[in-house]
Amino acid sequence: MPTTAPSSASAAPRSRPRRRGRLTLLTGALTLALAVPALAAPPAAADPTDYTLNVDPAHQGPAIDDTLYGVFFEDINRAADGGLYAEQVQNRSFEYDRADNASYTPLTSWDTTGSAKVVNDDGRLNARNRNYLSVDGGSSVTNSGYGTGIAVRKGERYDFSVWARTGEAAGAPLTLTLRDSSGELAAARRVTARGGWAKYTATFTASRTSATGRLTVASGAPVALDMISLFPRDTYKGRANGMRKDLAEKIAALDPGFVRFPGGCLVNTGSHEGYDEASGYQRRRSYQWKDTIGPVEERATNANFWGYNQSYGLGYYEYFQFAEDIGAMPLPVVPALVTGCGENKVTDDPALLKRHVQDTLDLIEFANGPVTSEWGRKRAAMGHPKPFHLTHLEVGNEENLPDAFFARFKEFRAAIEAKYPDVTVISNSGPDDSGTIFDRAWQLNRDAKVDMVDEHYYNSPQWFLENNERYDSYDRNGPKVFLGEYASQDNRFGNALSEAAYMTGLERNADVVKLASYAPLLARTDSVQWRPDMIWFDGQRSWGSANYEVQKLFMNNAGDRVVPSTASGTPATTAPITGAIGLSTWATSAAYDDVTVTGADGKTLLSDDFSNGDGKWTKAAGRGTWQVEDGAYVQSDAAAENTLVTAGDPGWQNYDLHVKATKKSGKEGFMVAFGVKDTGNHYWWNLGGWGNTRSAVEKTTGGAKQTMAGTEDGTKIETGRSYDLKVQVRGRQVTLYLDGKKWGSFTDDAKAEPFRQVVTEDKKTGELIVKVVNAQDAAARTRIDLGTKVASTARLTTLQGDPDAVNTADAQPIAPRQSTLRGIGRQFTHTFPAHSVTFLRIKKTG
Template structure:
């Protein structure tokens, strides 16, 4: 995951493709109901079966799992008890205590002393005679289903009878169980059969004498594939239904944030440590918990063994990511400790042995002891994640790579290109990777729907002889069908370039509805149910209909116009206090459009965001250092071809200034972000319906207390930017956002020709399809996703879902009208 300034648009984004900024291949406004659309645009798709396109690997599309949005504990990991080992702490979340999610009666206290269960499971609960403890799960209570079986376990040190109950406010949900604990720490088990359903259940343990408890657990018997310590069935089934080619795990920021030192058994927890795989294997009661980067606790009950096992269960290639001793996600520090680096390299070699080694090897034996004597067939491994210090990262990556290739030459070692699709870090990282002839580079980017429609050709110009691309994280910034359409359009370009882009995964995978740190997400859930987003339906359609080889094809484009950039101007800050002065807007003919030296009031400015703006000593000051996106605007949205000048001074805070132009409204504008990303980078960003894309980026920072002269020259679609009188950069925003995209592939096994067409506009696409003499049957199986652009799948309804039909009019040249706002796959049988 990329963290930092992109957080501005991830929450509450409602992007719709049909209302892009004026002048950039403007699409018609959104239709309320695609059935009412009568307009049509004419296209021609021409297929050339005489030529051979790129081969597509079986692993082309996969999934990226990160423990974000409670994706693991409280999500995919089927454990129903929250904080089962009493290890929650303020290091995880300021609101946490060792008794979070628990209530007690009688005498009860949590203890961390030499009487603990083991060195890694340090805190336990001491219960006095006649006392009890009750757990409420992750939401309103434990969800149980009538007739379902549930397996209880607890580690206890006691000479006492323990009474275990499963109940809600209306009474018992199952017959209570009684277990007798005797002596030192031991594991005790029981099982329940629910006599009725409930979403507010509670699990309670009561004792007749003094007792110590730890690892209080309740699992549904019906986990995915019936595995103990298993996965929540409906979530695992939704992932399996995608038929992914790979599973990337354990995450993004989890991998390279926090201390690299790891767990210290002598001094107790090394809280907030980077994810290290050895912490996550072996008996669950011996796995240490950790503070999750996303603000909660992770138990590691779902660990590397379970990730490998799940990948195997669904027929996907496992693709683990290990830290490279350069932190990311806003931390941006390189760890200089040669001994620690060597340890991490050895840990990585041990990981490969754990996955692939014989049972006679140290780590292969540990895998066998966990229940899997056969190897997991690991073939790809990634080192690092989105490092923003490319030179420091790559120096360490080379040491990892050399050690892995020397011992395991058949394992592909994957590098990365930082957190963005362009900019200084990206360019530097790619040069380092290319010069070193790295096998594969992981790219990550989260952009607006418009960016995805504009950049279908991104990989057309990549070096065919250079490193291959793993698009490990991408999404368009929302879960509406408009977002999914733009991603589908982009995926046609990924397939067309399958000789370069070898792997691709939408991110993130899972989100618990009541615990969301990041939007958008592919699969959503609560304690009772789960549902796939519109993006999920697109990903599933592509994953299940990949094909083995691209059949070259072309399509005519959508007529478009190019109007000048128009809009008002704006000022903003982000976690920073700043002062602005001498704001002037002058037309290309010299006409004064705005001139404000703030010698009086700020009546010309409209506040649209947060923050505290006031005129102070002849400047317009935003004084709230904690406020994010404090945009104020002035002028006419119809302005075009003008010069904007402003003087800006940073007073305090984390970042710099944001000077906006081409402002249509709060979700549609450009701004020059000076000193963004924790004051490490400057960039021009474009917002379309709230979703941002970076148009130009450079490294750089803003000094506190220094006054800067900022000038922006807008002429047509051309923009030139000046800082203190020197040209900083320029760009021309004239790339069309093409709404009609296609790709054709062939399934070698069936001989099917798969024509995939995305029509991301409110007009139907009346299309002539020319198959170039391909020998095909007269009918095609059709799968269509069609909905209003703002349609969104939720817990209460899923308007975006596939519809299947048969089309009987296939010929060498035939006509097909693709619905407005649709993704359509035609599977045409070989004749």
């Protein structure tokens, strides 16, 4: 999962900065923009469109594995603590620290009365749980939980526990209360701590429902407290230290074939030192599975890559158990000692590498080993003597240094294959769908005959509609693909439709794409580092996004084998790129001068040396500080992002744009736009983007971006130097020049086909599953030939709605509708509604 470091390529604040495209080119380092047709819906009353769909059941397509679709869990957006992990108390062991987050203290989420202080000395609970709270008699401590507070439901039971130690001969009486601003939420409970460290428990029964509860522990005598916990009794499958039931049930309802865990960027970023018995542990270190097993009170706390802490209460044992509970294959990811996600660092330490390789072998033994083995015995001691049947394991995540990563990957693979030859070791191809890193990574994987390669990409809906055939041309004899992270850039139904169209291509290529998972899985509404996300939740409620409903429909109806089929397409547009021009910056101050736009016939369409002010330009409120200074147009706010100003006619086509640009200060370079329809629909040439490390042409459609051409050569834009930029637009061909030399070119002629289909067979039921996506605002009247005799009725499931519709806590307009379709046969006509996903399950009789 990529970093959220600000970039001029970002579609919105704190959104993923990945920019992918179909073509990678040349060199450079500045930013310009082109206009593209928006995905806005045409008139609602558009006439039906005629299509054909022909099925060939006499031939067999690729088999579909039960594990084709799965889920990817990463502790992002408070997905674990405060999310799937059902613990209600935040910072339960007082381990938060400013070293992890500048706003943290050991008493974050706690309020104290009387005399209470955090202590770190030899009297601690254990070596890894280093802080505890010392409380005098008559004092109390109150926890506010996550978000608005501790959530309870009337009539449900909540299990309290605390580790306590006291030197008082008579013991230390503890009064436990659960309240909100309106009063008591449950009858108070009392326990008495005596002697050395011991665990004490109690149970609350909620008398009413609240989302703003507070848990208080008050002591009548001096006492040391640690690991203060409150768990709902009703966890998923009733497991202690278990999962929040509603979230787990929504994941289970997907019927996932695998669970990839625990990340993601948090796996392989930060220090790689880990825990050390003598010196304690580094606060910022890569995720290491041995930190996360054993008694919960003995597990380390780690700083999460996403800006908050993780308690490791949800650890490897719980991940394995959860995968087993929902019938999914466990798929862990281990660090490779080469960081990705924007860090780009290599740990060159042979001894440390050797240790991590051994840790990975130990992990496989923990999952699969007999109870007589060292790590199998530890698994059994935690309550699971039977093995977890681990068959796949991934090394690394999104490394941007493919050669350094692959050298280390080979060490892991050799050791695993030597001891556990039945375990598939998965590599990856970096953070993008294309480019020099992607190409180099794939070359290394192919040359080494790697079994499976993990691809990640987050692109615009337009990209997903344009790239349905991506895997049609992949080598059938090469490494298989694990599409471990993908999503379009919003939770609107239009985004989900584009993903559904793309998924028909994944199924059609099920012989190449063996695993696929949308990402991220979970997001807590009051703690969002990344959007979009599949399942949203707050303290009490959870709901599936429109994307979730699409994923669920495909995952519950995959079938066993693809049945070959063909469909007619939608006529492609050949209209030329049209649009005005623009100038922009991202976290940079820059000056622009001598802007000219010349038609292909040589006629001057615009000429501005800013000697007469900036009257030709349109500025958006709040987007930077633009003014004419010393005869140039200057954006002076070096912190402002996406400061686009525009000029000219949206109807312009076949023109040359010239501009001189000078960086004055800041993190990046220049952005020059063309083909501008509006602020959400354009192209721009982004020179010196991504922290002045990359350059690319990006196409923005409906506010979502995709890369059309780019470089990853590290070329930087120099401060104070004037650059001469030229963009030549001819039809749908664009050529770009930097300081008089050709920088790159591309042709934007990919077809964003809105009508996609795939047919599979469910051998158990004898049904053909006809899956049709109609991602346009015209209904698709379709003549269907199934090629065999079928029953006269079919089960029909439809997702349909406004492409801008979003599911929320209070309303879920995108939900499946089920019905029976009657009067069908081998050949019949069906009209697929505008903006819809339709699944027909049809029983074969011939």
